[in-house]
Amino acid sequence: MHSHGAETLVENANRVYYANLYAKDHRHKTFHGLHHQASHDGQQLLGKEPWWKAGVFYQVYPASFKDSNGDGWGDIPGLISKLNYLADLGVDCVWLSPVFDSPQQDMGYDVRDYQSIYAPYGTVEDVDTLTSECHKRGMKLILDLVVNHTSIEHIWFRESRSSRTNSKRNWYIWKPPRYNEKGERIPPTNWRGYFACPTWTWDEATQEYYLHLYAPDQPDLNWENKECREAIYEDTMRFWLDRGVDGFRIDTVNKYSKRTEYVDVPVTDPRWESQPAPEMWCNGPRIHEFIREMTAQALAPYGAVSVGELSNMAGPTDVLPYVSAARRELDMVFEFSMIRLGTGGGFGPKYIYRPYTLPTLKEHVARFQTFIEGTDGWTTVFCENHDNGRAVSRFGDASSPGLWARSSRVLALWQATLTGTLFLYQGQEIGMVNMPETWGIEDYKDVESRSFYEDALQSGSTELRDQTMNGLRILARDHSRIPFQWDGNSKHAGFSDADETWMRVHDRYKDINVARQTGDPGSVLEFWRHILKLRKHFADLFVYGSFRSREDADLNRYVYIKESSIDIRGRAGVKRKALVIMNWSKDTQSCVDVRAALGCQEHEVHLLITSLDGIQTNGVETQTALGPWEGRVYLNFQPRI
Known part of the structure; x- marks a missing residue:
């Protein structure tokens, strides 16, 4: 990649400081030096809050990260070999997606044995080594905990289905059949699940x-x-916490409590006999009781961090009970209204793409940036994970010449300046993009993608089939699961030496990879490294600061204010502020009145960072028009770095 420089800082001394960060020999040392500078104003809050609030979490999808033994599957030893890379990036905690023993019908989200590791990934001892090696580097490790369901091959289920009188029969949810007016056997309810199929299977x-x-x-x-x-608490949580892991990302955490009346839901889609019914299993009557018990009995005694996956939430008032510190349920949750933009819903029309505008995205972000204000709750920041398409392909511009890198850097600036705990997904830091549009359905491996495509085929509608395929090209979970791109010269992008990998490597791996971006001041990777350091250094603004959206109706500019709880030194009662302004378009856009937005004098305006180079940083003359996909952060005080 040969793009422009990633940033211009306030003073020449600062430019020199950040130039030094590019040097490979100094990168690890410099990161830790900046991370532990607690004397500056922006660091004051770090000692008062849990580590995970200002921490940077990095999700690893193990099948696709790094293969160490040439079998075409990523593995835990491969991840261990890349821990220095993650530490240099600025990661504080590794989130490892499911590695437990599994038949892999849903990429490990169907667990066969919680206390064993799927053989292609490694062994329990490999996880022990990973934990130890993370801790040596000052990083934590959390595992992906899947306890809403198991595999049909789990010993619990094999016992449960062995007979109606088995002691574990009631460990799963069994119901007798119903019969229609023709005397035909039908399921206990008409519920439709998440993979385009009914929620009941006959045994x-x-x-x-x-x-x-x-x-x-x-x-x-x-x-x-x-x-x-x-x-569940003993075999899946305490077992791993006793071995030293630091907590869990908890899958489908608001689905444990079902409505136990088990009745039909209204017909909302006449195409199917089964109907979407999330109201029957999301946020059920005992859900908060269950989570409080789980935390008290299994997580709190270890000081384990917890981040739960919430879906089908009506709004912030429904999310807050899960993250209120006083309620002692979960530390953090993922709420998906923003990342699901463009989808047609969670069930039948999920992959019928629905275009949206920037103001709609702003609205979702603002809602979950501000809902914790005045409460004891907390929020998270993310725009990629293993269940969605790549951010630059969805929110940026991955296809226009020259705009892939520019929009990737703007998305980095956006994420790094939002309030809450920041989560990155593997490859996000190098701007990995969606699978090429020329790839066919045979290249999509995910059970969900194939289920929705097959459902469209069975409908007999060519239009529905084409609409579904178009939606999959934008939104499918497969996009995030292709092998990580380490370099542009090695076989399979440096991911594996195997003759064939479990999933194809992206066609653009020669242009988008770690090796090409390392040390390039204008690269997406180096920009991420810098912006993460700034996020921690100015944690009072970017991690903990209040969020105030501006220019909400603007279709091309994204503007907001971050305000600290800390006063500017020597100016009692005047809070530190940052103005974030981004151009989310291909066209030049005017800059806002920075002085007025920050409520300060012209000489008090300072440009902290820009996603482009070549802009002087001596105050107001930097308030020129914003080029295509350009972002800037202004401060109302002189930064001290």
């Missing part, structure tokens, strides 16, 4: 149906059963 041996919100291979555990809950 011929015991003559009952079992419930599964996802694939038939993923039967739901019955959290109403206390013995089942205790086994």
Whole structure:
């Protein structure tokens, strides 16, 4: 990649300081030096809050990160070999997506044994080594915990389905059949699940149906059963916490409590016999009781960090109970209204793409930036994960000549300046993009992608098939799961030496990779490294600061103010502020009146960072028009770095 310089700082001394950060020999040392400078104003809050609030979390999708043994699958030893890379990036905690033993019907989200590791990934001892090596580098490790359901091959389910009288029968949700007016057997309810299929599967041996919100291979555990809950805490949480892991990302955390009346829902889509029914299993009547118990019995005694996956939330008032410190439930949650923009819903029309405008995105972000103000709750910041398309392909411009890198850097600036705990997904830091549009459905490996495409085929509608394929090209989970691009010269982008990898490497790997971007001041990777350091250095503004959106109706500019709780030194009662202004378009846009926005004099305006180079930083003359996909951060005080 040969793009422009990533940033221009306030003073020549600062330019020199940041230039030194590019040097490979000094990068690790410099990062830790800046991270531990607690004397500056912006660092004052770090000693008063839990480590995970200002921490940078990095999600690793193990199948696709680094293959160490040439079998075409990424593995834990491969991840261990790249920990210095993550430490140099500025990562504080590694989130490892599921590695437990599994038949891999849903890439490890169907667990066969919580206390064993899927053999291609490694061993339990490899996880121990990973934990130790993370800790040596000052990083934490959290595992992906999947306890709404198991695999059909888990010993618990094999016992449960062995007979109606088995002691574990009630560890899953079994119901007798119903019969229609023709005497035909039908499921207990008309609910439709997340993978374009009914939520009930018939078991011929015991003559009952079992419930599964996802694939038939993923039967739901019955959290109403206390013995089942205790086994979950002991076998899946305490086992790993005793081995030294630091916490969990908890999958589908608001689906443990179902509505136990098990009744039909209204027909909202006449195309199917089964109907979307998230109101029957999301945020159920005992959900907060279950989570409080889980935290008290399994997480709190270890000081484990928890981040839960919430879906189908009505709004912030429903999210807050999960993250209120006084309620002692979860530390953080992922709320998906912003990242799901463009989708047609969670069920039938999910992959029928729905265009949206920048003001709509701003509205979602503002809602979940501000809902914690005046409360004891906390929020998260993310725009990529393993369940969505790549951010630069969805929110930026990955296809226009010259704009891929520019928009990737603007998205980095956006994420790094938002309030809350920041989560990065592997490859986001180098601007990895969606799979090429020329790839066919045969290149999509995900059970969800294939299920929705097959459902469209069965409809007999060519229009629905084409609409679904178009939506998959933008939104499919597969985009985030292609192998990581380490270099542009090695076989399979440096991911693996195998003859064939489990998933194709992207066609653009020669242009988008770590090796090409390392040491290039204008690269997406080096920009991320810098902006993460600034985020921590000015944590009072970017991690903890209040958020105030401006220019909400503007279709091309994204503007907001971040305000600290800390006064500017020597100016009692005047809070430190940052103005973030970004051009989210291909066209030049005017700059806002920076002085007026910050409420200060012209000589008090300072440009902290720009996503482009070549702009002088001596105050107001930097308030020129914004070029295509350009972002800037202005301060109302002289920064001290």
